[in-house]
Every structure is written in structure tokens, then in C-alpha cells.
Amino acid sequence: MVTEIAGDEHEPMFATRRALLEPLSMAIVGALESIGGPSRPPPLTAGSPVPAGVLRVEEVPCTRCGIQVALLVFAEGATDRGQFEDVARLMYPRFAATTVPTHLIGSALGPSPETYRAAIMQVWPQRAPVETLTPAQFWRRIHALIRGHFP
Numbered sequence: 001m002v003t004e005i006a007g008d009e010h011e012p013m014f015a016t017r018r019a020l021l022e023p024l025s026m027a028i029v030g031a032l033e034s035i036g037g038p039s040r041p042p043p044l045t046a047g048s049p050v051p052a053g054v055l056r057v058e059e060v061p062c063t064r065c066g067i068q069v070a071l072l073v074f075a076e077g078a079t080d081r082g083q084f085e086d087v088a089r090l091m092y093p094r095f096a097a098t099t100v101p102t103h104l105i106g107s108a109l110g111p112s113p114e115t116y117r118a119a120i121m122q123v124w125p126q127r128a129p130v131e132t133l134t135p136a137q138f139w140r141r142i143h144a145l146i147r148g149h150f151p
């Protein structure tokens with residue numbers, strides 16, 4: 001029996017998934033051994049990379065020098081922490097290769113453009129709680145990152 005844990009071993013939620021899965025895996029192996037005799041299960045390993053599907057990713061450049069200052073991942077359909085964690089797990093190799101702040105942006109919520117908000121979660125280099133922001137509130141943050149790059 002092989003138990004694989006989804007995601008990259010260096011991703012922050014990997015240890016949590018391992019802590020949840022390991023006792024279950026041991027219990028299942030124990031139950032199988034009680035029927036079929038002892039075995040030597042291989043240790044739990046990180047799952048093989050799975051294609052993440054297609055998510056729109058946007059690199060935000062500094063408007064003066066062109067260096068990337070932020071990464072935006074459009075997490076279509078994500079509205080809660082669990083869905084954002086799924087996207088963060090799938091996209092980890094992409095944003096962990098950068099040093100810039102990375103935000104996951106969920107679908108627009110609200111009946112009309114005047115009231116649009118979106119659930120947004122910063123996942124890199126630090127994780128932050130999911131927030132619900134208007135486009136103007138979010139772009140103020142991104143513009144602050146761009147301004148922060150000016151000499």
C-alpha cells in the first residue's frame with residue numbers, strides 16, 4: 001500500500017495534511033494486516049505533481065523599471081479558505097520560485113460592478129487570512145507595492 005500526500009513537501013500546509021493522513025494510513029494498514037498478515041508499508045511520500053488545470057496568472061511589473069513586484073493568481077470560483085488552500089497547494093511551485101507578494105483572487109461577488117468585491121488571500125511570502133475587498137481597495141495595495149519599488 002502506498003499513501004501519497006498531495007502537494008509540495010515545502011508548502012506550509014503539507015505538514016498539516018501529513019498529520020491528518022498518517023494516522024488514517026496506519027489504521028488502514030493495520031486493518032489490512034489483521035486480515036492478510038503483516039506487510040511492510042512504504043513510508044508516506046509526497047504525491048507526484050498533478051497538472052493544476054488552467055488558472056490565469058498575472059505578473060505585475062514596476063511601472064518604472066519593469067521588475068516584477070507582485071504575482072496575482074485568479075482563483076476562479078474560490079470563495080472560502082478551503083478553496084484558497086487548494087489553489088495555494090496547486091500553485092505553490094509557481095509562487096515559491098519568486099520573492100514577490102502573491103495574492104489569490106477569488107471570483108467577483110456582488111450583484112453589480114458598483115458593489116463587486118472579491119475574496120482575496122495573500123499566500124506568499126507570508127500567508128494572511130482571506131479578506132473581502134473591493135477592486136479599489138485591492139489595487140491600492142498593489143499600487144503601494146509598485147510605489148515601494150521607486151527609489
Ligand SMILES: [Zn+2]
Pocket residue numbers: 062063064065066067149150
Ligand atoms: Zn522599479
